[in-house]
Amino acid sequence: MINRPRRNRLNPAIRGLIRETVVSPANLVWPAFVQEGNNLRTPIVSMPGISRLSIDQLVADCQRAFDLGIPAVALFPALDDSLKNSEGTESLNPNGLLQRAVKELKKTIPGMLVITDVA
Secondary structure, eight states: OOOOOOGGGHHHHHHHSSSSOOOGGGGGGEEEEEEESOOEEETTEEEETOOEEEEHHHHHHHHHHTOOOOOOOEEEEEEGGGGOOOTGGGGGOSSSSHHHHHHHHHHHHTTEEEEOOOO
């Protein structure tokens, strides 16, 4: 006789821990690369199919992602080298690229989670 212990089926918490992995759009974070300018999509050579987006294009793409069920975006700013220093002072600039991108995203898509990376 084959012994088939069913201890892993005892309660919903245990079943939830051992169930198959399920990935849905609600589990995703969309990475987005943002740059200065208007109506710009600049391909990133080292990442085929990925582009740096100006804020207006970023908002449009994030709206499409949000409408598809992706609840979050991680922003990676492309700052000019002249704005970078060892203290990271541009990260505190209220009119900086990343800050303006976050403001525009939250104004347009208030339900989207915005994760930032300070360059």
